[in-house]
Amino acid sequence: MANDDVKDKQVINHMPSSSFAKEVEQEFGGEGIMKCIQCGMCTASCMVASMTDRYRPRQLIQKILIGKREEVLTSDLPWLCMTCRLCEERCQEDVNLSEIFHAVREIATREGYVPKSFQNTVDKVLEDGWLLNDAYTDFIEDDRDDLGLDIDLDWNNEFVKRVKKRYIDGGKK
Ligand code: SF4
Ligand code: SF4
Structure with missing residues (x-):
C-alpha cells in the first residue's frame, strides 16, 4: 500500500x-x-x-x-x-x-522578476557601454597598445546607446 x-x-x-x-x-x-x-x-x-x-x-x-x-x-x-x-x-x-x-x-x-544581480549587470552595460569599464586600467590600455589593438573603446558606448534607443526605449535606429 x-x-x-x-x-x-x-x-x-x-x-x-x-x-x-x-x-x-x-x-x-x-x-x-x-x-x-x-x-x-x-x-x-x-x-x-x-x-x-x-x-x-x-x-x-x-x-x-x-x-x-x-x-x-x-x-x-x-x-x-x-x-x-x-x-x-x-x-x-x-x-x-x-x-x-x-x-x-x-x-x-x-512579470518584473529579474534578479537584482542580473539587472545590475544590464544597468552597468547600459551605463558604461560594456561590463568591464571599471576594470579598464592604464596597464590594460598599454597592453592593448603593445598588441596593436584599439585602445579607444568608446565605440562600446555608442553601440550600446543605439541598441538602447532602438530596443529598450522603443525608438528608431
Ligand atoms: S536529462 Fe534532464 S531534461 Fe533530459 S530527460 Fe533527463 S531529467 Fe529530463
Ligand atoms: S549550465 Fe549548461 S549543463 Fe547546466 S543546465 Fe545550463 S545548459 Fe545545461
Missing part, C-alpha cells in the same frame, strides 16, 4: 500537465519541456550544478512540470544556466533545457 502510494506520487509528480508547464511550452524555446522523464542526466552533466548544490536542472524542470510557477519565476535559478548545452548533448529525450530556461526568464522578465 505504502509502495503504491509512493509510485502514484511519482507518476503524478512526473506528469507534465500543470498549467505552468503548458505556459512554458507555449513560450518560444519552451516547446520541449513535456519530453522530460526526470532521469537526472542533465544534473549529472551540469558544471553549474557541480559548483553549487542550489542549482539542479532536473529539479528545476520538475518544478515547472508540477506547476510551481511563483517559486520558479521569483527564483534566480533559471538565470544560473550558462547555456553551455552540455546537458542537452547528453539528454536522451532531446530536452532543450537552456532554451526552456530562457523561456522561463522571458516570462519572469515580463
Whole structure:
C-alpha cells in the first residue's frame, strides 16, 4: 500500500500537465519541456550544478512540470544556466533545457522578476557601454597598445546607446 502510494506520487509528480508547464511550452524555446522523464542526466552533466548544490536542472524542470510557477519565476535559478548545452548533448529525450530556461526568464522578465544581480549587470552595460569599464586600467590600455589593438573603446558606448534607443526605449535606429 505504502509502495503504491509512493509510485502514484511519482507518476503524478512526473506528469507534465500543470498549467505552468503548458505556459512554458507555449513560450518560444519552451516547446520541449513535456519530453522530460526526470532521469537526472542533465544534473549529472551540469558544471553549474557541480559548483553549487542550489542549482539542479532536473529539479528545476520538475518544478515547472508540477506547476510551481511563483517559486520558479521569483527564483534566480533559471538565470544560473550558462547555456553551455552540455546537458542537452547528453539528454536522451532531446530536452532543450537552456532554451526552456530562457523561456522561463522571458516570462519572469515580463512579470518584473529579474534578479537584482542580473539587472545590475544590464544597468552597468547600459551605463558604461560594456561590463568591464571599471576594470579598464592604464596597464590594460598599454597592453592593448603593445598588441596593436584599439585602445579607444568608446565605440562600446555608442553601440550600446543605439541598441538602447532602438530596443529598450522603443525608438528608431
Ligand atoms: S536529462 Fe533530459 S530527460 Fe533527463 S531529467 Fe534532464 S531534461 Fe529530463
Ligand atoms: S545548459 Fe545550463 S543546465 Fe545545461 S549543463 Fe549548461 S549550465 Fe547546466
